[in-house]
Amino acid sequence: MNIEQLTLAIATYGCLYAVMTLALNLQYARGGMINFGVVAYFAAGAYAYAIVTQEAPSGLDQYLVGLDWPWWAGVIAAALASMAFAVLTGWPTLRLRGEYLALTTFAFAEVFHSLLLNERRIGNGSVGMANVEQPDFSWIGLDERVAYAFAAFTLMLITMLVFRRILASPYGRAMDVIHDDEMAAQAIGKDIQRIRFEVFIISAVPVGVAGALFAMITTLVAPSLFTAEVTFFVWIALVLGGERTIIGVVAATLALVGFQELVRSIHFETVRTAQIAASVEHIMTGLIFIMILRWQPFERFRTRKEAAE
Amino acid sequence: MQMMVFMQFLLGGVVTGCFLILATIGFSLTRRVEGFLNINHAEMLGVGAFVTWTLNTMLDWHIVPSALVAIIVTAFGGLFIARTVYDPIRRLGPAVLLITSVGVAYVVGGLVDAVYGTGIFTLDIPLATTYRFFGLRITDYQMMVVALAALTSVSLAVFLNRTKMGLAVRAMAANPELAASRGIDVRKTSRITWLLSSGLAGLAGVMLAVIATLSTDIAFHQILKILAVAILAGLGSLYTVILSGLMIGIAMDISVFWIPAGYRPLIAFAVVILVLLFRPDGLAGKRTS
Numbered sequence: 001m002n003i004e005q006l007t008l009a010i011a012t013y014g015c016l017y018a019v020m021t022l023a024l025n026l027q028y029a030r031g032g033m034i035n036f037g038v039v040a041y042f043a044a045g046a047y048a049y050a051i052v053t054q055e056a057p058s059g060l061d062q063y064l065v066g067l068d069w070p071w072w073a074g075v076i077a078a079a080l081a082s083m084a085f086a087v088l089t090g091w092p093t094l095r096l097r098g099e100y101l102a103l104t105t106f107a108f109a110e111v112f113h114s115l116l117l118n119e120r121r122i123g124n125g126s127v128g129m130a131n132v133e134q135p136d137f138s139w140i141g142l143d144e145r146v147a148y149a150f151a152a153f154t155l156m157l158i159t160m161l162v163f164r165r166i167l168a169s170p171y172g173r174a175m176d177v178i179h180d181d182e183m184a185a186q187a188i189g190k191d192i193q194r195i196r197f198e199v200f201i202i203s204a205v206p207v208g209v210a211g212a213l214f215a216m217i218t219t220l221v222a223p224s225l226f227t228a229e230v231t232f233f234v235w236i237a238l239v240l241g242g243e244r245t246i247i248g249v250v251a252a253t254l255a256l257v258g259f260q261e262l263v264r265s266i267h268f269e270t271v272r273t274a275q276i277a278a279s280v281e282h283i284m285t286g287l288i289f290i291m292i293l294r295w296q297p298f299e300r301f302r303t304r305k306e307a308a309e
Numbered sequence: 310m311q312m313m314v315f316m317q318f319l320l321g322g323v324v325t326g327c328f329l330i331l332a333t334i335g336f337s338l339t340r341r342v343e344g345f346l347n348i349n350h351a352e353m354l355g356v357g358a359f360v361t362w363t364l365n366t367m368l369d370w371h372i373v374p375s376a377l378v379a380i381i382v383t384a385f386g387g388l389f390i391a392r393t394v395y396d397p398i399r400r401l402g403p404a405v406l407l408i409t410s411v412g413v414a415y416v417v418g419g420l421v422d423a424v425y426g427t428g429i430f431t432l433d434i435p436l437a438t439t440y441r442f443f444g445l446r447i448t449d450y451q452m453m454v455v456a457l458a459a460l461t462s463v464s465l466a467v468f469l470n471r472t473k474m475g476l477a478v479r480a481m482a483a484n485p486e487l488a489a490s491r492g493i494d495v496r497k498t499s500r501i502t503w504l505l506s507s508g509l510a511g512l513a514g515v516m517l518a519v520i521a522t523l524s525t526d527i528a529f530h531q532i533l534k535i536l537a538v539a540i541l542a543g544l545g546s547l548y549t550v551i552l553s554g555l556m557i558g559i560a561m562d563i564s565v566f567w568i569p570a571g572y573r574p575l576i577a578f579a580v581v582i583l584v585l586l587f588r589p590d591g592l593a594g595k596r597t598s
Binding site for chain 2: 034068089092093095096102103104106107109110115117118129154163228235248260272275276278279280281282283285286289290293294307
């Protein structure tokens, strides 16, 4: 893989993952909700896009519905599907606290994954749906990969700006109060349950769109692409970037994706060495994670800057 | 005839449930005493299983000493991780500890992966003998799982209620500051807890190696079920783990009677979600004020 391809891959996937990190940032750092099932909203978007744009089933296909609509309808469907899934999962679980919420969101994601895997009528089961519709980029005169990187970047930018706007508004202040002191928020008449539910749904929308974009880029949706590992990856990026900074989490996601793509681009002679490299990548990621949480370098950096001001 | 098949699934469910009890009880003990969810617990099952496999097949040891050594290795491995990783960040709260334990799980899982690689591993032990009771089949290894689950639950209950050390552990769990001010050695109690919970993970890992074939991704599949059982029981409670382990084991295996076997893990979580809708703090939970 040459440098140009590598940079494009890092930019594209980095921006897509950053959208998820941003959503988690809003849910966790501001809303105080630990969502360990973020991959499910991503998968819901990707599958919705595939089902809406895919042609009607033929031959060996086992899925039931393929609407063969244009790509923009698929993107809208992806946003709606992710939102609907957030309503469905958020409504019963958001009254749970801390760890229970973390575990039930995780449970929902696993249930969803297992449903996609076993129910062939949704999307061919473990085989998945291949040849997902791609929009035609030829009229802009851009290379396809550049166009996708650009689209991912735009999506991330929009998410960032919208979230920033929300956080700066009175509504964002209300969220901060809930995060800092639930009792105080309740005392001044804020409906905690409702605000948390709304934040949960709002943050699911860009994740769904990112899922649709992911489906376009890979042209494949299959359960094996949407495992709990995606969730953990995003969480690691969030922790790496520091909870309360938007720029920080984006930079951390890009760095982490870059690290992963770099390891993947190394060419290995045998299957065994490639496999050891993959394990070492896991070990390294885990170690970085542990060390960041332990010494919290970003936190210290921030307090020092505040003290200097 | 249908009834007989159903009873066979039920019996299978009891065995699955007993394994889940073994796998979860250490996890719940950590949650109770140390106050956080140790996601790495499942990877310790993998460590126990693979140490057993190495001693048993590579070094040609008999299964019993290999299992014992594996349990001890896992117990001290768990203690080592607790002292080096978890203790220094205790002040940062349970959420950070929970997320850190995911990182630890990555490291331990990656190490096991790097050493053993892909493939399927089986122990060098005699094939299971099947016994028949009233037309129901059960193997000797399955009976061993049930017996060990019962033995572990009873001895843990005796330890926590009758021995001085056990009472100290419970005091620590209820109120660490008060326990320390009443002269309980906090470090020693925490050491016992870690040895005990990791040792139980090791035991569950050995059982996993005995009743199933091993692969390096097996640990990750266990954490899902362990979490299901632990949430259902109410995090940190020990005796309800027995009930919820059996419930989930039986629900999973009986479901095969009506729907495809691929849905088994889904059933576990469906039960959990259903119960949490009615009792947000699990089966053992007190009514929230």
